[in-house]
Amino acid sequence: MTRDSRPWLVRAFLLVLLVAAAVAFPKVFTNPAVTNYGVLALIFVTVASAWNIFSGNSGYISLGHAVFFGSGAYAMGIAARDWNVQGTTVFALLPLAAVVGAVIAVVFGLIALRVRRHTFIVITIAVFFIFQLAAFNLRSLTGGSAGLNSPFLNWPSSGYNTPFYYIALAFAGATIAIAVAVRRSRFGLQLRAIRDDEDRARGLGVRAMRVKLTAFVLSGAITAMIGSIWFYYINQVEPQTGFDPLFDLLVVLMAFLGGYGSITGPVLGALIIEPGTLWLNTQPQFSGGYLSEILLGAVFLVIVLFVPRGIVPTGGEWITRLRTRGRPAVVPVAAGAATAGSAGGAAAASAASPAGATADAPPASRASKGGAR
Amino acid sequence: MTAVLRTEGIKKAYGGVQALNGAGISVDEGTIAGLIGPNGSGKTTLFNVITGYDRADEGQVHFAGQVITNAAPDKVFAAGLGRTFQLTRIFPRLTVLENMLVAAQHKRQQRHTVRQRAMDLLEFVGIDRHAGLLAGSLSYGQRKLLELAYVLVADPAVILLDEPAGGVNPTLINLIADRIRELNSQGKTFLIVEHNMEFVMGLCSTITVLESGAAVVSGPPEMIRSDKRVLDAYLGADLEEEEPDE
Amino acid sequence: MARELIHAIVDGILTGGVYALMAVGLTLIFGVLDIINIAQGVLVILGAYLSYSLSTRAHIDLFTGLLITIPVMFIIGVVIHWAFIRRLRGTERTSMTLLVTYAVALIIEGILYKAYGADDVQLQASYTTSSVHIFGFYLPWIFIYGFIVAVCLVVALYLLLYRTRLGRSVRATMQDENAARLVGIEVNRVAALTFGIGVAVTAVGGMFFGATNAFNPNSGYDLISRLLAIIILGGLGSIGGALAASVFMLTLESVVTIWQPTWAIAVFYAALVLVLLIRPTGFLGRKAVRAQ
Numbered sequence: 008m009t010r011d012s013r014p015w016l017v018r019a020f021l022l023v024l025l026v027a028a029a030v031a032f033p034k035v036f037t038n039p040a041v042t043n044y045g046v047l048a049l050i051f052v053t054v055a056s057a058w059n060i061f062s063g064n065s066g067y068i069s070l071g072h073a074v075f076f077g078s079g080a081y082a083m084g085i086a087a088r089d090w091n092v093q094g095t096t097v098f099a100l101l102p103l104a105a106v107v108g109a110v111i112a113v114v115f116g117l118i119a120l121r122v123r124r125h126t127f128i129v130i131t132i133a134v135f136f137i138f139q140l141a142a143f144n145l146r147s148l149t150g151g152s153a154g155l156n157s158p159f160l161n162w163p164s165s166g167y168n169t170p171f172y173y174i175a176l177a178f179a180g181a182t183i184a185i186a187v188a189v190r191r192s193r194f195g196l197q198l199r200a201i202r203d204d205e206d207r208a209r210g211l212g213v214r215a216m217r218v219k220l221t222a223f224v225l226s227g228a229i230t231a232m233i234g235s236i237w238f239y240y241i242n243q244v245e246p247q248t249g250f251d252p253l254f255d256l257l258v259v260l261m262a263f264l265g266g267y268g269s270i271t272g273p274v275l276g277a278l279i280i281e282p283g284t285l286w287l288n289t290q291p292q293f294s295g296g297y298l299s300e301i302l303l304g305a306v307f308l309v310i311v312l313f314v315p316r317g318i319v320p321t322g323g324e325w326i327t328r329l330r331t332r333g334r335p336a337v338v339p340v341a342a343g344a345a346t347a348g349s350a351g352g353a354a355a356a357s358a359a360s361p362a363g364a365t366a367d368a369p370p371a372s373r374a375s376k377g378g379a380r
Numbered sequence: 381m382t383a384v385l386r387t388e389g390i391k392k393a394y395g396g397v398q399a400l401n402g403a404g405i406s407v408d409e410g411t412i413a414g415l416i417g418p419n420g421s422g423k424t425t426l427f428n429v430i431t432g433y434d435r436a437d438e439g440q441v442h443f444a445g446q447v448i449t450n451a452a453p454d455k456v457f458a459a460g461l462g463r464t465f466q467l468t469r470i471f472p473r474l475t476v477l478e479n480m481l482v483a484a485q486h487k488r489q490q491r492h493t494v495r496q497r498a499m500d501l502l503e504f505v506g507i508d509r510h511a512g513l514l515a516g517s518l519s520y521g522q523r524k525l526l527e528l529a530y531v532l533v534a535d536p537a538v539i540l541l542d543e544p545a546g547g548v549n550p551t552l553i554n555l556i557a558d559r560i561r562e563l564n565s566q567g568k569t570f571l572i573v574e575h576n577m578e579f580v581m582g583l584c585s586t587i588t589v590l591e592s593g594a595a596v597v598s599g600p601p602e603m604i605r606s607d608k609r610v611l612d613a614y615l616g617a618d619l620e621e622e623e624p625d626e
Numbered sequence: 627m628a629r630e631l632i633h634a635i636v637d638g639i640l641t642g643g644v645y646a647l648m649a650v651g652l653t654l655i656f657g658v659l660d661i662i663n664i665a666q667g668v669l670v671i672l673g674a675y676l677s678y679s680l681s682t683r684a685h686i687d688l689f690t691g692l693l694i695t696i697p698v699m700f701i702i703g704v705v706i707h708w709a710f711i712r713r714l715r716g717t718e719r720t721s722m723t724l725l726v727t728y729a730v731a732l733i734i735e736g737i738l739y740k741a742y743g744a745d746d747v748q749l750q751a752s753y754t755t756s757s758v759h760i761f762g763f764y765l766p767w768i769f770i771y772g773f774i775v776a777v778c779l780v781v782a783l784y785l786l787l788y789r790t791r792l793g794r795s796v797r798a799t800m801q802d803e804n805a806a807r808l809v810g811i812e813v814n815r816v817a818a819l820t821f822g823i824g825v826a827v828t829a830v831g832g833m834f835f836g837a838t839n840a841f842n843p844n845s846g847y848d849l850i851s852r853l854l855a856i857i858i859l860g861g862l863g864s865i866g867g868a869l870a871a872s873v874f875m876l877t878l879e880s881v882v883t884i885w886q887p888t889w890a891i892a893v894f895y896a897a898l899v900l901v902l903l904i905r906p907t908g909f910l911g912r913k914a915v916r917a918q
Contacts, residue, residue, distance in 0.1 A: 030552040054610040068721050118899055125662055125720040129854045133895045135852045144888050203471035211483040256728060297739035304732035311725050312713050
């Protein structure tokens with residue numbers, strides 16, 4: 008038992024440390040250029056985690072989450088302009104962003120979630136372009152290519168970033184908590200079953216459409232809310248920034264870099280990539296934009312081709328391999344041991360099965376059906 | 381005895397091929413029924429139609445007093461009809477125990493009870509030691525056992541097995557047959573598609589022979605064994621030589 | 627009004643022919659490799675820039691230039707397959723290839739920005755400006771020439787697929803990769819060649835696109851979203867479907883442009899969404915995965 012409780016304690020301690028560090032960050036680094044990195048990184052932690060709640064668990068990769076992000080921003084901008092909302096009361100409009108995101112997700116999902124996975128990706132791209140086009144063309148609503156400005160917040164300019172930092176931190180924390188809750192719930196299990204074999208899951212009573220749609224709506228609502236926060240923070244939204252194809256790719260890249268489907272993966276990915284790209288854009292040799300684009304594409308290629316499961320699971324595997332080297336692998340008993348990685352699991356299986364009473368034909372025998380008689 | 385599962389005049393065509401042509405079968409409650417026939421006679425297609433994986437062009441499926449024709453797979457399962465697949469389909473990136481819990485979702489019991497029941501069933505089929513492993517790391521035979529076990533979690537009244545003995549070794553075949561008999565004695569009804577004649581003849585009380593998408597004859601094993609039409613259509617060829625793979 | 631309508635329809639059919647060529651490349655790649663090549667759009671633009679360089683720097687005629695750009699694009703396709711696509715394996719391969727080809731698209735786009743800048747350019751030749759007078763309206767010759775070349779190439783592709791040994795191998799691989807392997811088809815070689823051919827057609831598409839539209843390195847997004855809509859509508863992997871859907875969609879867009887120029891492209895996607903609501907596999911899609 009002590010074997011189990013110790014890692015738990017270590018983990019709790021690390022978590023407290025992390026939260027403390029996150030809270031203390033703007034107190035230590037008061038330079039707005041630095042806190043700016045913090046705010047945007049946390050916004051992307053939220054987006055990547057929200058994306059992962061749907062895509063990471065269900066295996067339906069969305070390349071259209073900018074639809075929610077941009078719609079959240081525009082919904083706020085339009086509401087604040089038309090209802091003449093001023094000052095900090097604008098934050099009372101946040102639930103509206105969530106509703107807008109959820110409604111879009113329902114309609115979008117009812118169409119896009121009917122098709123096979125790879126067609127889904129393509130549909131998300133198509134829907135994304137419809138939204139960008141609408142933002143350009145519905146001039147009376149969206150302000151056309153000039154975009155919208157956010158209501159003025161008369162916060163002191165010296166510590167302007169700090170409240171945004173804590174708001175973004177709260178969102179990031181809440182989203183991670185939701186991701187953990189989903190992961191542990193029956194709902195999350197159903198989503199992961201859909202990822203592995205959707206038809207089979209349906210045959211075991213999983214209402215696949217309902218489960219997928221719920222996750223999509225949850226993910227979309229969160230993304231829309233953080234989109235509206237981003238809008239207040241940046242002070243404006245334009246069609247090409249609110250509905251940015253690079254945004255979609257960045258979010259997917261964050262999740263893949265860290266570890267697609269895991270909780271910590273997208274968080275880590277966002278914390279690496281967002282400050283990274285922000286820093287690159289401040290460097291004079293990258294100012295044209297195209298070099299950072301090439302670099303982004305190259306990083307993406309390297310990740311997908313060489314560490315497709317992300318640095319968190321792959322790293323975890325290495326650690327497990329190092330730990331179990333030289334002694335028999337321990338069969339993980341806890342149901343939540345999925346993150347233990349398949350390397351340890353496969354080793355344990357091969358160690359266990361020859362001795363077992365149920366030792367039987369290897370998988371290769373599938374091909375010779377008649378042979379077993 | 382009453383028929384718990386019955387199909388009437390099921391027709392299904394793929395392009396120009398008539399996979400099912402008026403297939404009618406009937407399974408009595410509490411029995412182990414067999415469904416045999418040459419390759420391409422429509423056995424798996426009939427399973428797919430019954431369980432909602434394929435739509436029937438014509439005909440009806442009756443189950444426990446309801447008409448479930450073309451109901452979605454999740455509805456069919458919720459009604460109490462579970463199935464396995466010829467090539468086993470498990471969830472490779474979930475643990476063995478998690479695989480069991482996917483099907484447990486219609487139960488409103490405590491989490492603990494569901495888990496306990498899942499573990500009991502894993503023990504019943506003899507793979508409880510692997511509960512914490514990823515299902516993708518199981519051997520083929522273990523996957524077959526897992527598939528049988530997770531179908532049982534939700535306690536379906538009728539279980540459709542598609543080639544439970546296909547591609548597994550004789551020891552395991554006996555284990556599977558034992559488990560089917562034991563479940564049957566507890567009141568579960570089975571409908572089994574199988575190429576292994578010994579397995580079917582030894583296990584089933586009624587056997588239906590399907591040929592070109594229609595049921596040609598139905599009766600107890602002794603009768604099927606001696607029926608001339610069956611010998612001509614299927615058994616004769618099969619007993620003399622290996623049938624080609626599907 | 628009626629004249630405008632006829633003009634729009636003729637325009638749509640002629641442009642649709644060229645889109646058909648690009649879409650056939652894309653759907654062929656999907657059919658053989660189970661890959662959706664997001665880079666197809668930017669590859670078309672790359673093809674357009676190649677033609678642009680040949681005509682402005684070396685003064686080579688656009689159509690003659692195709693003799694150079696087609697093989698170049700073919701080689702680029704084979705290289706992309708060899709360097710990136712070939713390495714992907716596993717259950718989520720199709721989804722992964724989408725991401726990989728997206729990344730490839732980004733890199734190519736970045737390179738194009740570096741080489742050519744962000745300003746719009748357009749291909750110029752005598753036939754892009756001079757027109758023929760038919761049914762009471764003027765039609766630039768490039769539309770007619772482009773259509774003829776596209777139709778010839780589609781026919782050539784058809785003959786290649788249905789009349790040659792390579793074509794048989796490609797079709798066998800499309801139907802069942804494992805079975806194809808068993809009868810001795812070198813699936814990897816077929817895949818590389820298919821990817822090369824699928825990309826080579828963008829040279830023609832790019833030349834035509836560049837001669838009828840102003841373009842910049844960013845124009846690939848617009849193109850790829852159209853092409854994707856076309857091949858999904860036609861049914862992924864269906865060559866006939868891609869042909870029919872190209873002509874249908876481009877005609878639809880062209881007709882809608884008469885009344886609603888800014889929203890025409892939305893109609894394009896709306897048609898896609900509508901069709902998917904009715905038939906998730908597209909009009910002429912390959913049969914949904916077999917029962918098991």
